[in-house]
Amino acid sequence: MGEQLLVGLGLTLVLTPALIFVSVLLKLYEHPNERRINSTPVPTAGGLGLYVAFFIAAFWYRHPNLPAYLTGATITVLTGLFDDYRGGLSAGRKFLGQIAAVIAFLALSSSSNYLIAAVFMVSVINITNFIDGLDGQATGIILIAAVALFIWTYTFGYSDIAGLLMILTGACLGFLAFNFHPAKIFLGDTGAMFLGFTFAALAHDSVLSADMAYNLPLLVLILSVPTLDTFCAIVRRVQKGVPVYQADRQHFHHCLLELGLGQRQVALIAYLMTLTTSTLALFLVRFRNWNLLLVLPVVALVSLYGARRIGMINHLPVKSERRVL
Numbered sequence: 001m002g003e004q005l006l007v008g009l010g011l012t013l014v015l016t017p018a019l020i021f022v023s024v025l026l027k028l029y030e031h032p033n034e035r036r037i038n039s040t041p042v043p044t045a046g047g048l049g050l051y052v053a054f055f056i057a058a059f060w061y062r063h064p065n066l067p068a069y070l071t072g073a074t075i076t077v078l079t080g081l082f083d084d085y086r087g088g089l090s091a092g093r094k095f096l097g098q099i100a101a102v103i104a105f106l107a108l109s110s111s112s113n114y115l116i117a118a119v120f121m122v123s124v125i126n127i128t129n130f131i132d133g134l135d136g137q138a139t140g141i142i143l144i145a146a147v148a149l150f151i152w153t154y155t156f157g158y159s160d161i162a163g164l165l166m167i168l169t170g171a172c173l174g175f176l177a178f179n180f181h182p183a184k185i186f187l188g189d190t191g192a193m194f195l196g197f198t199f200a201a202l203a204h205d206s207v208l209s210a211d212m213a214y215n216l217p218l219l220v221l222i223l224s225v226p227t228l229d230t231f232c233a234i235v236r237r238v239q240k241g242v243p244v245y246q247a248d249r250q251h252f253h254h255c256l257l258e259l260g261l262g263q264r265q266v267a268l269i270a271y272l273m274t275l276t277t278s279t280l281a282l283f284l285v286r287f288r289n290w291n292l293l294l295v296l297p298v299v300a301l302v303s304l305y306g307a308r309r310i311g312m313i314n315h316l317p318v319k320s321e322r323r324v325l
Contacts, residue, residue, distance in 0.1 A: 008054065010170075020184055024043060028045050030042050046190075048081075054167055054168060054198065063160050065205060069105070072105030073198060073201075075101035078097070081190050098122050102118050103118065109201075117204055117209075117212075120219070121200040124200035127196070134267055135182065137266070140172075140176060141226060142199055143176065144274045145223055147165075149222065152282060153207065175191075181267065203219050221296060221299065222274070224273065224274070224299070252266075255312050256310065
């Protein structure tokens with residue numbers, strides 16, 4: 001397993017500088033705008049490096065079910081490329097691309113419940129894309145989540161999936177060397193959606209298919225930071241009466257930056273939160289008792305309280321009415 005991690009790491013460390021050079025040569029930049037935090041143009045072809053590194057390593061080690069992974073990931077990456085370099089796709093077209101990728105993957109795989117599996121995978125793709133608004137944030141979260149899922153799958157004998165998770169972990173670690181603040185290259189929608197798709201596909205082919213009812217909440221717990229961020233974004237936009245896909249500046253990282261924290265500090269807080277909830281999830285896996293799942297509502301309430309305190313959810317308007325006699 002260690003060899004696979006090193007191969008994923010090495011390939012990404014080689015490919016990413018090459019992609020930075022190509023991005024600069026072709027002027028493929030993420031320019032500053034009202035949504036982005038970067039103050040200067042940053043190359044944004046990082047997702048291609050992760051995609052290529054992952055599949056070179058995966059085919060080298062001849063992991064099973066690779067046609068399903070390659071087909072779904074390729075559709076995901078093509079959707080991201082059109083969004084990154086063709087002036088942006090509409091939310092509807094991007095969503096259709098994600099659904100096509102998931103359907104293609106599930107058609108070539110096996111699932112105990114296609115509908116729930118599809119909803120889970122599309123959701124993970126989107127929440128990973130949503131949390132990618134800060135240098136290194138999405139990459140680091142998926143890295144920690146992949147390590148947690150590796151421990152889970154390896155412990156329960158999913159050695160093939162564990163090997164792919166080591167490749168993904170190595171690729172994320174290598175990319176983080178260039179993506180942590182100050183970032184020399186961004187994931188782009190291409191990379192963020194690829195990471196979300198790959199993590200979700202690996203979870204599906206292992207623990208999700210084994211026991212969907214018990215394991216699905218634990219996978220959500222591992223991805224608690226992007227899940228919370230997306231949930232709060234939907235609540236905010238419903239409160240404002242605007243489309244749920246309309247961008248704003250009240251995401252997790254925006255709110256912490258407003259409190260005076262730096263980009264590195266915010267990313268490290270996201271990592272620490274992910275590490276904490278991932279450790280809790282592995283504890284619940286280890287002792288496997290339905291009663292222990294009662295801790296999940298407590299985690300949700302604490303998380304929502306914290307989100308409310310830092311401004312991720314808007315105050316509900318309170319109307320007072322006085323009767324005049």
